Amino acid sequence: MNEERSVGDKTGRGAVRTITDLARLAGVSPGTVSRALAGKSLVNTKTREKIEAIAREHGFRPNQMASGLRRQKTGVIGVVIPLGHDTSQQISDTFFMTLLGFLADELTRHGYDLMLRRVVPETDADWLDRFIGSGMIDGVIVIGQSDQFDRIEDVADHYSPMVVWGNHTEGQRHCVVGTDNRLGGRLAAERLIAAGAQRLAFVGDTTAIEFAARFAGAQDVALRMGIAPVLALPTHLVPDRASAEIARHLAATAGQIDGIFAATDTLAALCLTELRDRGIAVPDTVKLVGFDDLPVARQTVPPLTTVRQDIAAGARGLVDLLLRRLAGEQTESLVLPPQLVARITA
Amino acid sequence: MNEERSVGDKTGRGAVRTITDLARLAGVSPGTVSRALAGKSLVNTKTREKIEAIAREHGFRPNQMASGLRRQKTGVIGVVIPLGHDTSQQISDTFFMTLLGFLADELTRHGYDLMLRRVVPETDADWLDRFIGSGMIDGVIVIGQSDQFDRIEDVADHYSPMVVWGNHTEGQRHCVVGTDNRLGGRLAAERLIAAGAQRLAFVGDTTAIEFAARFAGAQDVALRMGIAPVLALPTHLVPDRASAEIARHLAATAGQIDGIFAATDTLAALCLTELRDRGIAVPDTVKLVGFDDLPVARQTVPPLTTVRQDIAAGARGLVDLLLRRLAGEQTESLVLPPQLVARITA
DNA sequence: AATCTTGTTGCAATCGTTTGCAATAGAAAA
DNA sequence: TTTTCTATTGCAAACGATTGCAACAAGATT
Numbered sequence: 001m002n003e004e005r006s007v008g009d010k011t012g013r014g015a016v017r018t019i020t021d022l023a024r025l026a027g028v029s030p031g032t033v034s035r036a037l038a039g040k041s042l043v044n045t046k047t048r049e050k051i052e053a054i055a056r057e058h059g060f061r062p063n064q065m066a067s068g069l070r071r072q073k074t075g076v077i078g079v080v081i082p083l084g085h086d087t088s089q090q091i092s093d094t095f096f097m098t099l100l101g102f103l104a105d106e107l108t109r110h111g112y113d114l115m116l117r118r119v120v121p122e123t124d125a126d127w128l129d130r131f132i133g134s135g136m137i138d139g140v141i142v143i144g145q146s147d148q149f150d151r152i153e154d155v156a157d158h159y160s161p162m163v164v165w166g167n168h169t170e171g172q173r174h175c176v177v178g179t180d181n182r183l184g185g186r187l188a189a190e191r192l193i194a195a196g197a198q199r200l201a202f203v204g205d206t207t208a209i210e211f212a213a214r215f216a217g218a219q220d221v222a223l224r225m226g227i228a229p230v231l232a233l234p235t236h237l238v239p240d241r242a243s244a245e246i247a248r249h250l251a252a253t254a255g256q257i258d259g260i261f262a263a264t265d266t267l268a269a270l271c272l273t274e275l276r277d278r279g280i281a282v283p284d285t286v287k288l289v290g291f292d293d294l295p296v297a298r299q300t301v302p303p304l305t306t307v308r309q310d311i312a313a314g315a316r317g318l319v320d321l322l323l324r325r326l327a328g329e330q331t332e333s334l335v336l337p338p339q340l341v342a343r344i345t346a
Numbered sequence: 347m348n349e350e351r352s353v354g355d356k357t358g359r360g361a362v363r364t365i366t367d368l369a370r371l372a373g374v375s376p377g378t379v380s381r382a383l384a385g386k387s388l389v390n391t392k393t394r395e396k397i398e399a400i401a402r403e404h405g406f407r408p409n410q411m412a413s414g415l416r417r418q419k420t421g422v423i424g425v426v427i428p429l430g431h432d433t434s435q436q437i438s439d440t441f442f443m444t445l446l447g448f449l450a451d452e453l454t455r456h457g458y459d460l461m462l463r464r465v466v467p468e469t470d471a472d473w474l475d476r477f478i479g480s481g482m483i484d485g486v487i488v489i490g491q492s493d494q495f496d497r498i499e500d501v502a503d504h505y506s507p508m509v510v511w512g513n514h515t516e517g518q519r520h521c522v523v524g525t526d527n528r529l530g531g532r533l534a535a536e537r538l539i540a541a542g543a544q545r546l547a548f549v550g551d552t553t554a555i556e557f558a559a560r561f562a563g564a565q566d567v568a569l570r571m572g573i574a575p576v577l578a579l580p581t582h583l584v585p586d587r588a589s590a591e592i593a594r595h596l597a598a599t600a601g602q603i604d605g606i607f608a609a610t611d612t613l614a615a616l617c618l619t620e621l622r623d624r625g626i627a628v629p630d631t632v633k634l635v636g637f638d639d640l641p642v643a644r645q646t647v648p649p650l651t652t653v654r655q656d657i658a659a660g661a662r663g664l665v666d667l668l669l670r671r672l673a674g675e676q677t678e679s680l681v682l683p684p685q686l687v688a689r690i691t692a
Numbered sequence: 693a694a695t696c697t698t699g700t701t702g703c704a705a706t707c708g709t710t711t712g713c714a715a716t717a718g719a720a721a722a
Numbered sequence: 723t724t725t726t727c728t729a730t731t732g733c734a735a736a737c738g739a740t741t742g743c744a745a746c747a748a749g750a751t752t
Binding site for chain 2 (some may be wrong): 064065076101117133154270273275299
């Protein structure tokens, strides 16, 4: 056969790479070694201890690929971030990245590994099925529906162990965890109005479903309070483009708005900068509310009033639901309540 | 055998899950299907097309675990973030997270998947060997040496496909990619002094090797310029603790320092807040320089003068070197030049 | 017509671990 | 002493894809 073993010989000395090597050393059969290391009770205590000792001594660890193949489960959860709208750009979105960090910890805590994939659905229509069909993952967490709602719905019909971070829509078929964006939007608008604003604008991209819900929430309030409808100011998430777009929006609406609801704290921070550059006082002349309560919200000048999403709770919810689905349960979606964090900008 | 197949039947209809199923449908042997799908040239074009058509029709994808086991390579690169110092806390460090995002894109571009693991070396001495020995990954990228320099060195001796983000030390044996931290420290100190500061302080945790190098660079300059040595103000990275610690430092050193070099932009932003709270004018009374050039650096008031690390270049370097090591090459470390970004705080 | 290519395909072993079933030994019960 | 357990262990067949080698057919060469 003569295949090269090259590159990175994992074991320096003795070469105890397989369970069979170890079995030979211990004078037992591979099956017994497997059972001993798995901690099954049907191995004699003394035998087990001997095997464990040898394993420890040689730093042996069973091959996860082989184990995964045989057991038909890998111990790996896929986490996929679809880069839908705002394609081509590296969206190192702080919110998603923080969520990812918590997810990693939470999955580790439950003994799972995390396989990360960023995909561009536009150039790769097959992104979700390919990940699922790879055989490498036991389940998948999708971070952000982006503009892929329909595709996710399709997959949910025939693949159960999937949980999605995003917006909950009445009657949807996939299991989702997320903040009540519409309520969040209401909280933001109510705060702006309570602070004295009457002519509101929304800064963000309403083709993203989460943002659309936030916008809708704000619109609810405007309608209920009988003030002018909230003005939508389409803005990309990528900082470079966003700055310019916000500047343009502010120029175009000069004097016509006195309250801004930004879809994200990142956008809110940019708004703050642009407002300052134009000499517009915040919160005196224009009130401003963000969303997420990222660390940056506390560091702006003045500090940002914002709608808080509990990221840690979100990560826990995602993992918890996924594990229950892996156990065969059918689970409902989980909608988390947002919370207004009152600081200075509104 | 009677094992349950339960949970998430990946295929709705026809059940073409294995290469053998597909072979039966196509009327050929499994081997031929394998060759056809692998794009090897030794399959008749017509046969290949037929097989590809059936595969497409049934949404078949070969099982990566089986393939990985047989070929002894997985197509997965492990990325591990050791949480060494500042343990117990979720360090969702923006810099590392951004680097991670770029890494994901860069690895994807080369056809690799990314398996993410955060580990706490203190409670898990075996973290690196276990990851490597799992058989799930072809190579590993370690993000940050933390306080694990020695362990990484040990592993490097017998495991080649590993590249580390971090600080380069003379004569080290593991392949590292990173910014020239010492030079960065020099740039920062020079800038502070050029702006008129004479009594410098360093805010950060010098037990982390990267930060120690930044501090040392600043110290170099202080020595060379004949001013007082740079005062080390030990500060954790976690925002909650950091704020309090910085406040304490500022109180303790009131009037004794006129230039602060913060180990990170995040810390610098916190310094800015604390300085403002104490009514200390920046840059008039105290100059301030950060490190990293994260997005936040442009959004503080006043905007932060900082030392830029080219994160995208870092990610490219890490992946490039790792791939060359996977190909059997021995590679040198890569040290990237930092760049001073002059804004307002110094 | 016989031999030699060349191009395709099938066969079967292999990657390393798990696990149902059968075999064995020793202990307990008769 | 014989029989019946019970607790351990070994055997060998999976898991699904890859690949060296051999077999084969059809065309090319002699």
